[in-house]
Amino acid sequence: MKILVTAKRVEDPESKIKVKADGSGIVQEGLKYKINPFDEIAVEEGLRLAAKHGGEVVVVSIGPKEVQEQLRHALAMGATKAVWVNHGGALDPMSAAGLLKAVLEREKPDLAILGKQSIDDDQNQTGQYLAEWLGWSQATFASKVESLESDAEKAKTPAIHIAADGKSAQVVREVDNGLTTLSVKLPAIVTSDLRLNLPRYASLPGIMKAKNKPIEELTPAALGVDASPQIQVVKLSAPPPRKAGVKVGDVQELFTKLKNEAKVI
Amino acid sequence: MSIVLIVAESQPDGHLRKATLHAIAAGKELAQKTGAPLHLAVLAENPSALAEQLKPYGAVVIHTVASPAFAHYVAESYAPAVAALASSIGADFVGAAATAQGRDxxxxxxxxxxxxxxxxxxxxxxxxxxVTFTRPMWAGSVxxxxxxxxxVKALTIRATEFSAAEPGGGPAEVKAFPAPADVASSPTQFVSFNEVKSARPELTEASIVVSGGRGTKGDFKEIEALADELGAAVGASRxxxxxxxxxxDYQVGQTGKVVAPKLYIAAGISGAIQHLAGMKGSKVIVAINKDPEAPIxxxxxxxxxxxxxxxxxxLRAAIHASKSS
Structure with missing residues (x-):
């Protein structure tokens, strides 16, 4: 089967994000960039499914030339080939979904797995727009019943169950108050949540091999997509800071403060 | 005419999700700002009881959409109905609470x-x-x-930022909207729901939350005992x-639940930015950690x-003693 996965370039989730004084953006100096953690989980799931069912994993990223680093990372993890949509401007979920739709119509995968959100704009929308515009099934927030310390996880078992006839798949989703299971008709869009899997590290041979794997370059114009964003960011600001707290010496002092000062117990 | 349409959400047992009342409050505020009336959409197999319950919350019209396809929520059944309703009434704003269902x-x-x-x-x-919308990015760092x-503009609403709507407005008019044919042709089928049942209050609704992190080493007995003493919900780090x-379902954070109780007790939680994103709106935060350098x-x-x-x-003993004294 053919599985398409995404690899958005985002700021390292461990970095401290600071807003520029004029609110026009974030301070770029000193930031490191990574593959969006949810996308990395999507890549891993794609690789596990391809290992189990046979087939290839195509990884897509949209952005300037630097996103090739994230594509190489996914190729080093084991993806078969990469598609780079060379796009310099701002990207919002509608423009990303529009471009991905065009890529999916060219690649015709059996399944596309996207991160459920990217950790920069935290919108959690692209997969859903994409599924609707393609008229496909969607299973967002894909997870699994087994924990990340289970034997199933250690055995790198895929969490998404493809039916024997290859026409549908069962996906476990994290929702409020529990887990729900859906049966989606293939091709479908799945978006990955945190506990779908633990992504593998790229091995040294994997990194060497990735250097020779193909990256196909496309542009919004070549795909016939107008990628101009529909969301205008007016201003960014830092959240209001919490006022400094105090350290208490013992439990009795903590109890007294909670009862008499904060009056919350 | 411009209309604000808020989609109500029911729990699997058919009861109204409390987050909907917070979304209605946000919808009222948006309606005021835009000079548009507030309408609600209730989708269910039998929506009349839910619509009846929502009547006094200040909406002008409640649209009910009934279909056997709504017995279990799937996006591919609900989306065509909500979109058809929004187009039919000319809604400019379509919103819902930012729950798992709303986000989907x-x-x-x-x-x-x-x-x-x-x-x-x-x-x-x-x-x-x-209208300008204010929303978090980078795990709430921005x-x-x-x-x-x-x-047409769509939105999900963070429930903790808006107080729950109170009943008291004039009764809304309830109108039935026919479910479009495509609600029954979903390519996605519901299979099962595995509910985490708990006698404790719901995490996002509780006025006190006691959360445990890696420092518990997986032993939540003391977390749970304190939570029960306080009538609190139990949360956890990723x-x-x-x-x-x-x-x-216990996870508090950027990708888990966002909570803003009057008291949040973080025990053995280091305080990664992704966790802070889910709880730093709490009124009072208590941190218990062996590491004095922990960011929490x-x-x-x-x-x-x-x-x-x-x-x-x-702490539990002190609270218990003060109750009985």
Whole structure:
């Protein structure tokens, strides 16, 4: 089967994000960039499914030339080939979904797995727009019943169950108050949540091999997509800071403060 | 005429989700700013009881959409109905609470309406059709003011930022909207729901939350005992959910639940930015951690550098004693 996965370039989730004084953006100096953690989980799931069912994993990223680093990372993890949509401007979920739709119509995968959100704009929308515009099934927030310390996880078992006839798949989703299971008709869009899997590290041979794997370059114009964003960011600001707290010496002092000062117990 | 349409959400047992009342409050505020009336949409197999319950909350019209296809929520059944209703009444704003269902559904509705969308909206400013939405980015490290350029605008609402709507308005008019044919042709089928049942209050609704992190080493007995003494909900950091020590549903953070109780007690939680994103709106934060350098202390009103297995039972005993005295 053919599985398409995404690899958005985002700021390292461990970095401290600071807003520029004029609110026009974030301070770029000193930031490191990574593959969006949810996308990395999507890549891993794609690789596990391809290992189990046979087939290839195509990884897509949209952005300037630097996103090739994230594509190489996914190729080093084991993806078969990469598609780079060379796009310099701002990207919002509608423009990303529009471009991905065009890529999916060219690649015709059996399944596309996207991160459920990217950790920069935290919108959690692209997969859903994409599924609707393609008229496909969607299973967002894909997870699994087994924990990340289970034997199933250690055995790198895929969490998404493809039916024997290859026409549908069962996906476990994290929702409020529990887990729900859906049966989606293939091709479908799945978006990955945190506990779908633990992504593998790229091995040294994997990194060497990735250097020779193909990256196909496309542009919004070549795909016939107008990628101009529909969301205008007016201003960014830092959240209001919490006022400094105090350290208490013992439990009795903590109890007294909670009862008499904060009056919350 | 411009209309604000809020989609109500029911729990699997058919009861109204409380987050909907917070979304209605946000919808009222948006309606005031834009001069538009507030309408609600109730989709269910039998929506009449839910619509009846929502009548006094200040909406002008409640649209009910009934279909056997709504017996279990799937986006591919709900989205065509919400989009058809929104188009039919000429809604300019379509919103819902930022619950798992809201996050799954609203972008699919927005896609049908060619509407841009703002997720997790914290506040509104502006007036008329020129509305600015305030929402978090980078796990809440940045607050963004955004405008949506499309004529129809979609949003999900962060429930903790708006007080629940109170009943008391004139009764809404209830109108039945026929379910479009495509609600029954979903390519996705519901299979099962595995509910995490708990006698404790719901995490996002509780006025006190006691959360445990890696420092518990998976032993939540003291966390739970203190929570029960306080009538509190139990939360957790990502690490303990990943390890399978507690249900995933306990996770507080950027990608888990966002909570803002009057008291949040973080025991053995280091305070990664992704966790802080889910709880730093709490009124009072208590941090219990053996590591004095733990980042959780930077947001805590009261911090205690000590072993949680010593602090929690002592705190519980002190609270218990004060109740009986």
């Amino acid at each position: 559904l609203l972008p699919r509705v927005a896609a049908r309406l060619k509407a841009a969308m703002a997720s997790d909206v914290l506040a509104f400013s502006g007036s008329g059709t020129d 607050i963004a003011d955004v405008k949506l350029k499309t004529s 690490a303990v959910c990943d390890a399978g020590w507690v249900p995933n 202390f930077q947001v805590a009103d009261y911090g205690i550098v000590a072993d949680l297995f010593k602090v929690l039972p002592e």
